[in-house]
Amino acid sequence: MKLALFGGGAMGRLISARAKDEGHEVALVLTSRDAQRSADELQDLLRGHDAAIDFSVAGAVLSNVTACVRAGVPIVVGTTGWSLHEPDVRRVVEEHGGALLYGANFSIGVNIFYRIVARAAELFQDVPYYASFIEEAHHARKRDAPSGTALRLRDLLAPVADDIPVASTRAGYIPGTHRVGFDSDADQVMLTHTARTREGFAAGALLAAGWIVGQQGTYEFSDVLNKILAERTIRK
Numbered sequence: 182m183k184l185a186l187f188g189g190g191a192m193g194r195l196i197s198a199r200a201k202d203e204g205h206e207v208a209l210v211l212t213s214r215d216a217q218r219s220a221d222e223l224q225d226l227l228r229g230h231d232a233a234i235d236f237s238v239a240g241a242v243l244s245n246v247t248a249c250v251r252a253g254v255p256i257v258v259g260t261t262g263w264s265l266h267e268p269d270v271r272r273v274v275e276e277h278g279g280a281l282l283y284g285a286n287f288s289i290g291v292n293i294f295y296r297i298v299a300r301a302a303e304l305f306q307d308v309p310y311y312a313s314f315i316e317e318a319h320h321a322r323k324r325d326a327p328s329g330t331a332l333r334l335r336d337l338l339a340p341v342a343d344d345i346p347v348a349s350t351r352a353g354y355i356p357g358t359h360r361v362g363f364d365s366d367a368d369q370v371m372l373t374h375t376a377r378t379r380e381g382f383a384a385g386a387l388l389a390a391g392w393i394v395g396q397q398g399t400y401e402f403s404d405v406l407n408k409i410l411a412e413r414t415i416r417k
């Protein structure tokens with residue numbers, strides 16, 4: 182694939198290196214300096230790419246998606262913290278017949294973790310004396326808190342309670358840890374996902390980019406992961 186990247190930070194660099202390893206061409210990397218470009222200029226730069234991948238900042242997502250769908254380039258968005266703009270983003274994609282695949286967490290393990298948590302929520306909804314809670318920890322540079330993954334976990338726990346506490350820690354270099362607990366006076370059940378490196382996010386994002394080419398509409402990664410895995414194999 183001929184790829185365009187929004188964001189040349191920690192994730193952008195990782196995706197770039199991995200994309201090249203997988204035989205893709207990273208033909209364009211846009212960073213904060215490109216935020217000054219006009220919409221027309223951005224579209225011209227993007228035209229002709231097979232897909233774009235966005236790991237930038239929340240405030241740029243709407244204009245990045247708009248530029249991509251106008252240029253006819255499907256886009257994968259891994260950037261988090263833009264849920265306030267989600268209705269506008271969806272509308273723009275629909276209006277232009279574009280393709281968007283987004284996910285707060287492109288790790289395959291986390292997406293399996295979501296299913297485990299959803300099943301746990303089903304089991305615990307009939308035993309209301311367990312109090313559920315979420316804890317997440319990330320590196321000090323992460324801007325949004327709670328993480329998009331924690332918010333998704335909270336949605337999955339809605340059958341259990343609607344006021345689930347979420348604790349966030351930002352410190353050091355932690356790639357990402359999420360815990361979901363169910364606590365009673367007698368015992369505690371704790372489910373944990375621990376990212377060891379960010380490689381898993383890059384691998385999932387590239388897998389998603391391969392899948393979104395030729396699609397139309399807006400998709401959330403965990404909703405289509407089974408479909409994607411049925412069609413493609415993921416490298417470790």
Ligand SMILES: NC(=O)c1ccc[n+]([C@@H]2O[C@H](COP(=O)([O-])OP(=O)(O)OC[C@H]3O[C@@H](n4cnc5c(N)ncnc54)[C@H](OP(=O)(O)O)[C@@H]3O)[C@@H](O)[C@H]2O)c1
Binds near residue numbers: 187192261
């Ligand atoms: N979905 C997932 O699986 C997943 C995994 C990890 C991280 N994330 C999310 O991905 C995002 C990026 O993470 P990161 O660790 O790579 O952050 P980072 O190291 O801070 O990099 C952010 C990059 O975005 C660029 N940027 C800022 N404004 C821009 C704009 N208007 N257009 C294009 N690029 C722009 C920055 O440019 P400069 O270099 O010029 O400052 C920088 O290169 C965050 O929202 C993070 O939460 C998601």
